[in-house]
Amino acid sequence: MAYMKISRKTSLVVGTLIFAALICFMIAVSAPVASKRYSIKGIDVSHHQGNIDWPKVSEHGISFAYIKATEGSGYVDEKLADNYEGVSKTDINYGFYHFLSLESSAETQMDNFREAVKEYKMELIPTIDVEWYGDMRKNPPRKKLVISKLKELSALMEEEYGTKPVIYTTQTFYFKYLRGEIGENPLWIRNTFFFPVQDFVIWQYSEKLDLGDAVELGRYVDIDVMTSDAQLKMDIDQVTYR
Template sequence: MKSFVLTALAGLVGAVQATVQGFDISHYQGSVNFARAYSSGARFVIIKATEGTNYIDPKFSSHYTGATSAGLIRGGYHFAHPDSSSGAAQADYFLAHGGGWSKDGITLPGMIDLESSSGKATCYGLSTSAMVSWIKAFSDRYHSKTGRYPMIYTNYSWWSKCTGNSKSFATTNPLVLARWSSSVGTIPGGWSYQTIWQNADTYTYGGDSDIFNGSLDRLKALAKGS
């Protein structure tokens, strides 16, 4: 009996601790060794596609092709500029330039990057209610076009200040939490857990380090929409 209990407990601990290494990149990483990243254990990458409604990352296409060839699950992300155009307009632009999703098992739902931007006011001049409405417009448009809600990338400080720590997205949008530390820390916005944790601003094979909170099977399920 004692042996059985210990074995069962070990299995539970292993399940709780299951994670998958990944990373995120943009044109700042001109050359990425996707094959080496895969061989080292990485299984997914999130690639910058667009900003606002007038910028396409010049490396998106080559990065996406390289990630696909290496066998990585991949997806695009959009850097939001809530002060320049509507959330719906930016979702449309993202979808038109690499941010789409298909049920092929290797494509993550798109991600919207919500954080401060150099030279801009922290919350882009929007009130907390206006910011929540902007994010909802982006999210709803993405969902109407793909059947998936986009992942939301943010950090505790920005989300608390700029949305009033809104809980409006906790049951629909997977959270990608940025915290460069040894622990996840406080999770904002009513989310009970983070789907992906950006735990460091460096990764051996390029970009930032990301940790998926679950097993490889669960990562594949996220890609499939199941």
């Protein structure tokens, strides 16, 4: 069988080209670069940011915001009312999110969320935030518990607001618990390193958006992008407050 002898120089050139191509690919899919494909930018906030000057936030090209409303069955974010009052006076589209607890029932968590936001207009579909907390990394809960709690709360929110809630999660939590489990719920994924492999409607790609003096505590907030075909606007007529 005939073969071509490849010189060491040729091998070195080929290896260098492959390495360069790999570097270019890694740069292209890195979060700072890949996120530039998207023009719809947003933030998510809670009491951790302190007081927020929402008119100043809107000057940074922010199109949407998700505000923490509740956590578990009894906690209401202490800045919920202030953030609602501020954002509602701007052109920023906004919604609310609930941090899922595995220690309380889906029913009482739904009651907590409903009561906290019942007086507020909701422009974007509500979100359930499900991720690591406490000592979960050291003592991970059973997948059955996580999925059942999430699906129960998702069903209650869909019944309440007429649409499936967005599911927010991190890359590691998704692969351990949620892959193949969240069905038709829109996905909001956190990956601050690379372009996500999942189909998403929102991607949280950094926690280092510098809003300067628009934010009281720390200057920096999480920054997200939304896909242009995302259907996250609430149909207010479907909301059935109880």
